[in-house]
Amino acid sequence: MKTVRLSIIGFGAVGQGVARAILSKKEMLTGQGIDLCVVGISDSKGSEINVRGIDLKSALERKKQKGTVATGNESALDIIGNVEHEIVVEATPTNIKNGEPGFSNMSAAFNSGKHVVTSNKGPLALCFSQLKEAAEDNGVFFRYEATVGGAVPIFNLIHESLAGNRVIGIEGILNGTTNYILTRMAEERLPYDLVLKEAQELGIAETDPTYDVEGVDSACKLVIIANSVFGEAASYRDVDVTGITKITPEALELASRNNYVVKLICEAGNGTLTVAPRLVPKKHPLAVGGTMNVASILTDLAGKITISGKGAGSIETASSILSDIMYIVRNS
C-alpha cells in the first residue's frame, strides 16, 4: 500500500467536495494500492491536524454543524510548513486583486518540497510563471486542472492525451453562469435582468455577479490556458474583455432567426487573448447550452478536438482535483 499524505487548505464547497470524493473512493483507491491520508484541513476560522489521518466524515459533519472544521488554531501556513505530507490541495477562494492567500500558500508548499493541486484561479491568473518556476526549482508537481472548465479535463487532454501535437489555438465557453443566462434569454426571450435574478435564485449566479457577467472569470481561465499551453507570461489584465450585460433579447432573436446563438467565447492563439460575445452557428460544436463548458482545441496533427461537460459544481471540481492527485501518485 502506497500512503500519500495530503492537506486540504480551504474547506468551502471545493474542499468539502474533495473530502467527500476521497471518502467515496476509498475502496477503489485501496484496490489500486493507494491510501490517501488527509493530515490537515484548514478553513478561515482554524484547522484540524492529525498526522495519523483525519476522520473525514466527522470533519464534514463538524463543518456542517459549526460552520468550521477547526479543532485548533493552527493556520494554513502552519499546516503547510510544519506538518509532514506530500500534497497540498489549495482550495481557498479566488482573489483576483492580489491572489492571496492562495499565492502564499502555494509558494510555501513549493518551498517546503510539496506538490500542489489547486482549483484557485487567482494566483495562476496573476503570476503563473512565478509559481511554475517555484515548482520546477523544487522538483515538485504543480497541477491545476480544476481551475478551468470544472469537470472538463482541458490541461490533461492537451498535455497528455494530445502529446505530440502542437496547439495552434483554443476557443471555448469557460463560464457556466453566463452560458446559462444567454441560453435562457434566447430560449425564453426574456431580458437580461430577469434571467440574472432567476440564476441568482438558483445559485447559478452570485449575489454580486460582476466577475461572471463582465467576463473577468472567463479572462482568468483563458490566461491560465495561454500560460500553460503556449508558455506565455500573460496576466488576466492582458485579455481584451467584453461581458454580456449589454446583450438584448432582440439581438438573440435576430441571431436565432439566422440559425445562430450568441455565446461568451474565449479565444487564445496568434498571441491574442479575447473574451467577447460571439455569433456561433446553432450546429457548431461550441453551441452547448445551460451551464455547460466547452473547449475546442485546434492542433497540427489531430485537427480540432472539442470537449464539453459540467463547468462547475463541488463534486465535479473535486473530480478534477482527484485526477490531478492520481497523476502525482502515479508519477512520483
Add this chain to the structure above:
Amino acid sequence: MKTVRLSIIGFGAVGQGVARAILSKKEMLTGQGIDLCVVGISDSKGSEINVRGIDLKSALERKKQKGTVATGNESALDIIGNVEHEIVVEATPTNIKNGEPGFSNMSAAFNSGKHVVTSNKGPLALCFSQLKEAAEDNGVFFRYEATVGGAVPIFNLIHESLAGNRVIGIEGILNGTTNYILTRMAEERLPYDLVLKEAQELGIAETDPTYDVEGVDSACKLVIIANSVFGEAASYRDVDVTGITKITPEALELASRNNYVVKLICEAGNGTLTVAPRLVPKKHPLAVGGTMNVASILTDLAGKITISGKGAGSIETASSILSDIMYIVRNS
C-alpha cells in the same frame, strides 16, 4: 538525448502517416530530449532495416514510386524478433476473421519484451484479454488509442484525464463513414444508395462498404472500449448490431420535423453492448455531422464528458499513435 527505437509494421496510410508525423516533429522531439529512431519498416512486399535509423523521407518516396518500402526480404516477424528496438508500431490492416497478421505481430512483440502501439482493431476486437495479459506478463506497455475514434483520445481521456472516476456508461458515434452517409441523406433528402455512391467517390466509403454500413466497424470499436474500460472479456460477436442500410430519407425527414437526427449510436454499460440507429435530439452533444466521431462518457464524479473530433485520416490516426509513443517514452 533519450533514443527510442521503433519499427513500423504495415506501411499503408497509417504507417506512412506515422513516418510523416515523426519527420515533421523531429525538432519538437529534439527540444524535449527525445530521438525517435525507426530501425525497421515492413509492408506486404518486404522490408527495410537499418539499425542506425532509416531515412524516413527516402522510405516514403520509395513507397510512393515503387508501391513498396522493401529493400530486403525480411518479414515483419523477422524485424520484431531479431532487430533490437523498444516499440513496435503495429499498423497492418484490420482483419476481423482471425485478427492476423496483427495478432501474431503483437504477440511476438510482447514475447520479445517490446511495447506495442497499434491502430489495428482486429486482434483487439477478437482477443483483447489475451493480448493485455501477454503485455502484463512481459512488463511492457500495450497502447491502442488509434484503434477507436481516429484523432479523438478516448482511452487516454478515460484512463488518465478522468483518473479517479468510475465510468458508468459510454455512448457515441465511432464510424465516420456511416455518420457522413446519414448526415448527407438528412441534409439533401437523398436515398441511401446515391449517398453511398457519393461517399465511395470521395474515398469516405470503401468499394465494399459492408464493414462500415452493417455496423461491424462500430461493433469492433465498442468491444475494444468495453474491454479496456469495463474490464470485460467481450468479443465483437457479443455486440447486438443493426446497420444503416434500411434507413430511408422519409424516416430522416420525419425525425427532422420533430427536431431529431438519426445516428448510428454505439452504447456500452450495464453489461450490454449495442450498435443501432437511434433518434438523437438536434441539440444533443452526440448530434455531430459529417465524418466526425464523438463519445459521451458518463462518470460518477465528473458527470457526462463529451469529446469529438476527426474519426479517421492518415495524419489524425498518426496523432493518436504518436501520443501513445510519447506516453511510453515518458513512462518507461
